[in-house]
Amino acid sequence: MLTIGKLGEAAGVKVPTIRYYEQIGLLPEPERSAGNQRLYGDSALDRLAFIRHARELGFPLDAIRDLLSLSDEPDQSCAAADVIAKKQLTAVKARIARLTALKAELERMIAQCAQGTVADCRVIEVLSDHSHCAQDHRTSGAAE
Template structure:
């Protein structure tokens, strides 16, 4: 039986975050001491570790909820899990592509700036000049 702080330490989670996961139904309500403090068993620890690991991989809490549902049901299908993981990979790759474009644009801006070593900086000009960029509205970085 572990106190909430032990769980927190073992999984690298904040105490409040654990209570938050309970609140939104990702973690089951644990048992309590007479005084009302939460006490967890190893299953809870595993479940939390799973959640944290999936979060580190960028899964949303909703996706994690799906994964947990699938793994809770004895008749879960591998294909469903695969779909979720692939969806996640696609999202990560899309974000990567956007960030890469961003990096190029920033570098270009800074390169232009450093060209005129003495006088007025061009960064603000570039930011101001919409036409100079490949503006696609809606960032989603």
């Protein structure tokens, strides 16, 4: 049996975050010790690790909730989980594309920024001029 601190350490999740996940119903209420402290078994660790990795993959908590409900009822079709994963993959690809363009923009900004005064510095100028925009700059509004 793990205390909340040990569980958090094992899963790489901060203690208040675990309590938050319990509060919003992502984690079930655990057993308590005689002194009212939470005690977790291995299944809680698995579940929390699942949540953590899904968060790192960019899944919103609602999607994670869906995925967990699938695993809680394992006779359902896999198609639903597959749909969620594919949707996330699309979003991840879009983010990579956008960040790559932004990286180029930042690099150009830094290259143009001589070590003079701000008056000579193009960082600000570059950022206020639309004509410098990278292509995908306007097709954004995605889940950030």
